[in-house]
Amino acid sequence: MTDVNLPAIAAHTLPVLDQLTKALGVPRDILASPSEIETAWLNLPGILKKIPPVLRTEGMARMCVAVASGLFDSAINYVWNCSIIELREKVKRFGLNVVEQITSKTAFDEQALLDLKDAELLNLCLKLNLITEDGYFFLDQCRDIRNNFSAAHPVVGKIDDHEFIGFANRCAKYALGNEHNPIGVNLAAFMAAIKGGKFSGEQKDQWVHRIGQTHEAQQYLIFGSLHGIYSDPASNEESRVNALSVAAEFAPHFTPKARSDLINRHHDYIAKGDEKRHKASQQFFEKLGMLALLGEHEVHSLISNACKRLFAVHQSFDNFYNEPPFAERLLQLSEQVAIPDTVKDELVETVVTCAAGNYYGVSNAALPHFYKIIKGFSPAEVEIMLNLPSKKGILSERLKGSATCANRYKSLVQLIDVSTVPAKAAAAYAHWIK
Structure with a gap:
């Protein structure tokens, strides 16, 4: 902002006010006193x-003339009018068509904007x-002051220099001096682009930038739309990929309200029994690294199903080639959330059995995923793993019947840090680690 240097008025303007009121035969105190005018005048440059x-604009010039004349009631009217004009311009820059989409107002055009009362404009x-x-x-307080103490209406009282300066300062700070002006996203155009x-990389970056610049209320609306597109069985794959890629840019910074809105949408699918959307919604949360928000019951279901699919592949023909993607998915799930107690046994038994392999070998490409899961085992999961050889099951049979499987299991035990081994499993750990 540039400095404003106003001319001195004490020597020339103030005597004229004395002469004018005397000539008209009216009391001098109908205007602000010389000391009040000087105080307001000295503070004006800082506000401007x-x-x-x-x-x-000319409204600011008229305000200055009114102050110099001791007409504070007129001055606040001029600065308020300038503030209202600028707030309308802010709305227009935001996008009248976007305002229509957000507020569900029909045909919100420039005339509709002009027809808004000041209170309605502030709310918008x-x-x-x-x-x-x-x-x-503060601006709503200014609106009330303007309605009761300005020249725009019959006044109920007078304001002094300090009250005028406070009024003008609020208008300058919150209506005229605020350069931040988010531009709304045209939802219709955005949805058309998504579908x-x-x-392209540039196209996605442009939409991400626009969404980042708009206000939170519209962002919540957009995030919900992205979730809806991804979860809709009728959406084509390109639309779903677009929706996910844009959402992924904002997911790490979702506010609690944004997360709450998405969870409510997800639960609506459950309540309606919409299985297809529910499954797709789970995948949406998973892809964004937000599985922990879904609750223990759903996490249990996801991990259990992933274990069952992995083990089914492990038991099938050509398992060495088919296991890696199923192992990778289980790793991704286990890295996102704490494993519920209800599914720990199934996870540990599935991973360790697959990692120990069978009489013919092991899926080498899947091993790195198994190793990462095992290294991340909690003490409770370590205990389950160390108890598996003594528990009736596929793994114990393989360990008894194949020295190779037993050696692989031993190498898996060696991945465990001794500090995570519970006291109850210490003997089993020592047996396999030696």
């Missing part, structure tokens, strides 16, 4: 400095995040 030069600006909650609070073909 907060206002961008492009907004120092708050909803669009064009003003802060603090700004709304119009796979995004």
Whole structure:
């Protein structure tokens, strides 16, 4: 902001006010006193400095003239009118068509904007995040002052120099001096783009930038739409990939409300018995690394099903070639969430049995995934693993019937850090580690 140097008025303007009121035969105190005018005048440059030069319009000039004349009631009207004009411009820059989409107002055009009362305009600006909650609070107070103490209406009293300066400062700070102006995302255009073909890198970055610049309320709406597109069985694969890629850019920074909105949508699918959308929604949360939000029951189901699929492949023909993707998925699930107690046994037995292999060998490409899971075992899971050789099952039979399987199991035990071994399993650990 550039400095504003106002001319001195004490020597020339103030005597004229004395002469004018005397000539008209009216009391001098109908205007602000010389000391009040001087105080307000000295503070004006600091207020004007907060206002961008492009907004120092004729309204600001009229305000200055009114102050110099001791007409504080007129001055607050001029600065308020400038503030309302700028707030309307902020809404227009945000996008009238976008406001229509967000507020569900039909045909929200420029005339509809002009028809808004000041209180309605302030509420709209708050909803669009064009003003802060603090700004709304102070500007709403200014609106009340303007309605009762300005020349726009019959006044109920007079304001002094300090009250005028406070009024003007709030308008400058929260309406005129705030350069942050988010631009809304045209939801119709965004949805058309999502469904119009796979995004290029530049196209995705452009939409991510636009969404990042809009306000939180519209972001929540967009995130919900992305979740809905991904979960919709009718969506083609390119649309689902686009939706996921955009959501992934924001997922690490989702606010509690954004997460809550998505969880509520997910639970709606469960409540409606929409199995296809529910499964796709689970995958959406998984891909974004947000499985922990779904609750222990759903995490149990996901991990249990992943174990069953892995073990089914392990027991089938050509298992050495087919296990890796199933092992990788189980690893991804285990890295996202704490394993529920209800599924620990199934996870440990599945992973260790597959990692120990069978009489013909082991899936070498899947081993790195198994190793990572085993290295991440909790003490309770370590105990389950060390008890498997003495427990009736496929693994114990293989360990008894194949020295190679036993050696592989021993190498798996060696992956475990001794500090995670519970006291109850210490003897079994020592037996296999020697």
